[in-house]
Amino acid sequence: MIRLILILLIVVESVSANTSGLDYLNELRQQAGMQSFVHHPQLQQSAQHHADYLAINRQWGHTQLPGRQGFTGAVPMERMLKAGYNNRHGSENVSSHLGSVSPKKSIDGLMSAIYHRFAFLSFEHDQLGIGYASENNFHSYVYNLGNSQKEQLCAMPESAVTPGQYLYKICSHEQKKLRRELYEQAQNKVRAGNADFVVWPYDKATQVSPAFYEEAPDPLPGVDVSGYPVSLQFNPAAFTGAIPRVARFELFRMPDGKKIELAAYFNKNSDIHQKFSDFEHAVFPLHRLQWNTQYRAEVDYIDTEDQKHHFSWEFRTTDFELPRYDLQGGETISTNGEAFVVYMKPLNGRDATAEYTLTYQGFNAINVSIFDAHTLVIDVDGFSGEAVFDFHGRHFRVVK
Numbered sequence: 001m002i003r004l005i006l007i008l009l010i011v012v013e014s015v016s017a018n019t020s021g022l023d024y025l026n027e028l029r030q031q032a033g034m035q036s037f038v039h040h041p042q043l044q045q046s047a048q049h050h051a052d053y054l055a056i057n058r059q060w061g062h063t064q065l066p067g068r069q070g071f072t073g074a075v076p077m078e079r080m081l082k083a084g085y086n087n088r089h090g091s092e093n094v095s096s097h098l099g100s101v102s103p104k105k106s107i108d109g110l111m112s113a114i115y116h117r118f119a120f121l122s123f124e125h126d127q128l129g130i131g132y133a134s135e136n137n138f139h140s141y142v143y144n145l146g147n148s149q150k151e152q153l154c155a156m157p158e159s160a161v162t163p164g165q166y167l168y169k170i171c172s173h174e175q176k177k178l179r180r181e182l183y184e185q186a187q188n189k190v191r192a193g194n195a196d197f198v199v200w201p202y203d204k205a206t207q208v209s210p211a212f213y214e215e216a217p218d219p220l221p222g223v224d225v226s227g228y229p230v231s232l233q234f235n236p237a238a239f240t241g242a243i244p245r246v247a248r249f250e251l252f253r254m255p256d257g258k259k260i261e262l263a264a265y266f267n268k269n270s271d272i273h274q275k276f277s278d279f280e281h282a283v284f285p286l287h288r289l290q291w292n293t294q295y296r297a298e299v300d301y302i303d304t305e306d307q308k309h310h311f312s313w314e315f316r317t318t319d320f321e322l323p324r325y326d327l328q329g330g331e332t333i334s335t336n337g338e339a340f341v342v343y344m345k346p347l348n349g350r351d352a353t354a355e356y357t358l359t360y361q362g363f364n365a366i367n368v369s370i371f372d373a374h375t376l377v378i379d380v381d382g383f384s385g386e387a388v389f390d391f392h393g394r395h396f397r398v399v400k
Contacts, residue, residue, distance in 0.1 A: 021103035021130045021141070025120060028111070032202045033195030035126055043090065043129030043144040046083035050076070050094070051131035054140035060096045061216070080144060086172045087154045093119050093143040100369065103132075106141040111200070113215035114229045114266070114282050115275050119145065121198055123191040123235050127151070149186035153178060191237035198233045199297065203313035210289035210317045211372055213352055217273045219266065220284060224352035225373065226263045227285025228317075230297050234279040241304035243278045251283055254294035254314065261286045263349075288346065288374070291326075292319035322377070329394030337400065339379035344392050346374055351392060360387035363400070 026036040053070035054060070064071050064079075073079035076092035093116050095106045110116040119125075120143075127146035134140070154171035165180040201208045209228050212220075220226055230251055234244050246267065251260040263286040268276045276282075289295065298312040324341040325333055333340070346352065354373035360366055362385025369377045376391065380400060387398040 021107060021132075021143070022128060024104055024107055025128065025143075028107070028202075029121070031205070032121060032198045032200060034121065034123075034198060035193035037128035037145070038126060038148065040085075040127040040129050040144075040146055042084040043080065043127055043146050044131065045129065046072075046076075046079040046085065047092075047129045047131030047142040047144040048133070049073075049083065049131065050079055050092075050144075051133040051140045051142040054094070054096055054142070055133035055135040055138055058135070058138050060094070062092055062094055076144065080146075081172050085144075085146060085151075087147070087150045087170055088172070088174070089124070089147055089150055089170065091119050091122065091125060091145040093145070094141070096138065096140045098138060101139045101141075103130075103141065108209065110143075112209050112212050112228060114212075114219055114231060114284075115215060115217070115273070117200060117229075117231065118233065118276075118280060119143075121200060121231075121233060123194050123198075123233070123237070124187065126190050126193065147187070147190055149189045150183070153182060153186045188237045191235055194235055194237075196235050196238035198235070199313055200231045201228075201315040203315070205315040207319070208289075208315050208317050209372070210291060210293075211374070212284065213373060217275075219272065220263055221272075223263055223286075223349040225288060225346050225349060227260070227287055227289045229282045229284045230295075231280070231282040232299055233281075236279055239279070239304050244304065245302045246281050246299060247302060247308075248298065248300040249281055249283050250298050251285060252296045252298065253290070254296050257296075260289075260295070286349075289317050291317055291324065291343065293317050327394070327396050329396065332397040332399060335380055335398055335400050337380065339377060341371070342376045342378060342389075342391070342396065344374050344394060347392065353392070356389055356391040358387060358389055360385060360398075362386060366398075 022037060022039055029036060049072040053064050056070045057068050062076055064074055073082050077088055080090045093110055095110055111120060124147055125145040126148050129144045131142040158176055166177040167180055167183050168175060168177060170178050212226050212228050249265060253260060263284040266276055266282045268278050294314055294316050296312055296314045300310050302308055320341045322339050322341050324343060326343045352373050354370050358366060363380050363382035365381040366387055367379040371377055384400050389396050
């Protein structure tokens with residue numbers, strides 16, 4: 001009976017994660033001018049299998065090792081095909097966490113990571129299945145993405161061979177031949193359901209994270225903490241004659257218009273991992289952005305007919321409803337019992353370890369949650385007391 005109850009709880013949590021995660025991702029995509037994902041049962045099954053594997057084995061990433069408990073396929077494509085998905089052009093996003101997590105936190109974290117962001121904002125995908133599993137406070141979310149038009153194409157009977165170009169290794173049966181023009185039509189039909197170009201953060205977005213920390217592979221191996229990347233994607237369905245050329249991509253703080261120093265500008269030629277396409281661009285601010293601050297991105301580009309274009313958009317970084325203290329070290333915070341936020345500015349681009357130590361007396365308890373590697377949310381319990389924090393090698397006191 002206990003085992004049955006545990007299984008039912010896992011199933012309910014997985015269904016809830018799929019529903020809330022799908023709704024949240026679709027909300028983000030719609031704000032960016034993209035079509036919604038449609039839930040796909042086979043993609044959900046393959047995602048769930050991988051989430052189970054990651055949680056059971058306390059493992060990160062996309063790979064499974066044969067012989068380990070829960071093995072269903074070494075790589076994402078194998079797992080999708082085994083679950084019954086009928087084409088080989090799916091994609092996968094994964095996030096694993098220790099401690100408190102939610103579908104929103106998982107998705108927001110992946111959206112801050114540029115390669116994973118482009119998977120969620122892909123013009124090629126319109127299907128989604130989400131898997132979730134947890135084991136001993138280790139949580140894994142897996143997102144499998146697919147293309148409905150390619151799925152329909154692979155489900156059609158193979159037509160008689162006539163002169164023309166054919167493609168292989170598209171469908172689950174890899175020797176099935178598809179006419180190139182039909183494949184390209186299917187691909188462009190999904191792309192055409194989206195805006196001509198997509199920016200992130202989207203125009204007038206709020207509560208945008210100020211920081212980027214890490215990703216695998218790491219786009220900025222020389223920096224452990226930088227500003228939230230700002231990206232631009234041109235829709236290949238809208239730019240068929242030639243690839244648009246970006247002449248300028250800059251970021252400014254508002255309202256003073258101060259130009260933000262960049263750690264890197266990535267396009268297909270400058271991306272160190274060669275994952276960007278001809279249509280994808282991103283800038284990485286060198287330093288964390290400021291809290292509750294408006295920023296404006298500006299782009300100049302030349303279209304397929306050699307016409308020059310300029311556009312801009314704005315977004316605002318995270319604001320807290322709680323009091324926030326920006327510290328340098330050595331400060332004393334006097335609290336009236338209300339929860340508050342502490343931010344310790346990074347000493348440099350390598351200062352990114354999310355660790356703190358705490359000693360206190362008098363208080364019944366002190367509840368601390370890590371918002372990001374430099375930001376704590378603190379709530380003290382008790383009528384009076386004193387607490388001393390060591391956070392990034394710097395101390396501050398909390399008294400009541």
